[in-house]
Amino acid sequence: MSELRTARLVLRRAIPADILAMHAILSSPEAMRYWATLPHVSVAETETWFEAQFFSGDPARDEWVIVQDGQVIGNIGIWKMPEMGFILHPSAWGKGLATEAASAFLTYAFATYPIDAVTADVDPRNAASLKLLQRLGFAVTGAVENTFLVGDEWCHSVYLALPRPTA
Template sequence: MIVLVTPRLRLRTARPDDLEAMHAVLSSVEATLYWSTPPHADLDRTAVWLRAMIDIPSGEGEDFVVEHEGRVIGKAGLYRFPEIGFILHPDSWGQGLASEALTAVLTRGFDVHGLDAVIADVDPRNAASLRLLARHGFGETGRRERSWLVGETWCDSIDLALTRDDWLAARPG
């Protein structure tokens, strides 16, 4: 099991017993407002999602459950290299926890996996995620219309990237 530890968080490989905690995140209308799927209506939907997270083939991606004070609050990782993704329960918003989790994931992606760049796909209405990624050095690389069908609604995308060189240049020390 891979475990990343930050000052306030523990990011670890997902397990089947994370089902209820992740369902609490993925069934939240607020948390999934700009997610790639509608809120999960039942545990079965989350079980399929969690199994896919657990079964990421080695070398293709790396996703982590995020724990704060011993409680699962969401996920952050590179589900498929080099794309980053994250979602936290709304109770955890506004505390800098997403930023802390992203720093751990980016550090591992660049330092351990040797990625040349990390990319992100963000709904343009998701101002908080766009600000967070900008603070980490991500820059816009393009925009796409009607890129995701979420439920019955077409959503647009802003594509972002952070190069290894930009990441290294921005790191203290």
């Protein structure tokens, strides 16, 4: 499958022309505040990330870009089976777009992969992402301190899981 459609979004496979839009997201300190790395400082850094994220051929990955009105506003997917992640440009926040994208992606993921659950790892300070995931039915399964060293700051993790829906 190469495209998922919602009322306002298209989730599709990345193409090289998406690099600059992704760089606008990944270089944003606001967007990257609770990410596992520092904001990107160069397009070359984003190009390296982009290649690994979308074109590595790793079967444990299944990544999509999120498009609204023809513009890439983020990405969503499984970066390491069965762990899902997502990031949106700050201009797309607060409009329900992450929920819309995640709902479509989760339906696809459970239809495509024989997994018992989709999991997530969220910085506990990221209240918006925690609220979104819990609204989608994810439940907290644990928490660990000092899981990521981002620059000189230790970040923590809250782990969540969404079990496969029953028929």
